[in-house]
Amino acid sequence: MASDITTLLKTIQDGITELATQSFKEYIKDIGNDSESIYQAFKGDIERWSIEVENGDLSLEDLEFLIKGKKDLIKITVLTQKGAAKIQLDKFKQGVIDLIFSSIKSVIK
């Protein structure tokens, strides 16, 4: 019996490690892509706004407001990433539950 439980626990442990690697690999890749796109968008906006200020289409006050608005938008994007991390964690937890169920079912059979 002790060896059965040891084997079962080892199966679950290995499964959880594999599940964690798979679950968070994609998330980390998404974070990297999001960070790059935030930087590129910010760079593009600043360049365009500077030209619009030079042309007299935007005032310096407008520019300051837009830059602060961009900062607020980044805060909102960070909240999306924070929420996405929680979602990924919930998916991982569900995966752990499924793994435990299937491992135990295979031992009981």
Add this chain to the structure above:
Amino acid sequence: MKQKNKPSLIIFFCFLLCGCALLTPTISDFDQYTCMQVTSLKIDVLNVMDSAINNYTSQTKLTSEVNLNLKKFYEYEKTRPKNTETLNQLDILMDTTANLYGGFMLRWKKKGQLGLVFIKEQEKLVGAAFDEIVKLERKKIKK
């Protein structure tokens, strides 16, 4: 597996289930209504912002209606459990001391009317903020 081992395994199984009970969700599930409302409100809000080329006082009927719908939506989101991120996103979007929709509306009210280029640039930011809220909602687990 021997028959006599089964009770021990069942006890072990129950023990694990208790552990699993602690694995409660950390964020709200996907809500189709939220997605539809955010998409609809985005269009209404951008429409209101377009009107900032005109005098604020001439647009009060339109602005009041959209602001009321935003408040109703915020109240709906407050009723959803574990919805902190979406609520915080809406807080930033609607905050009059911040620089997205709420701040834009206050600026329009103070200045009377706003320049077209500024409006269009601000619309890009506000539109992107709405897109982020939908993006988060769509990532949530569908039950």
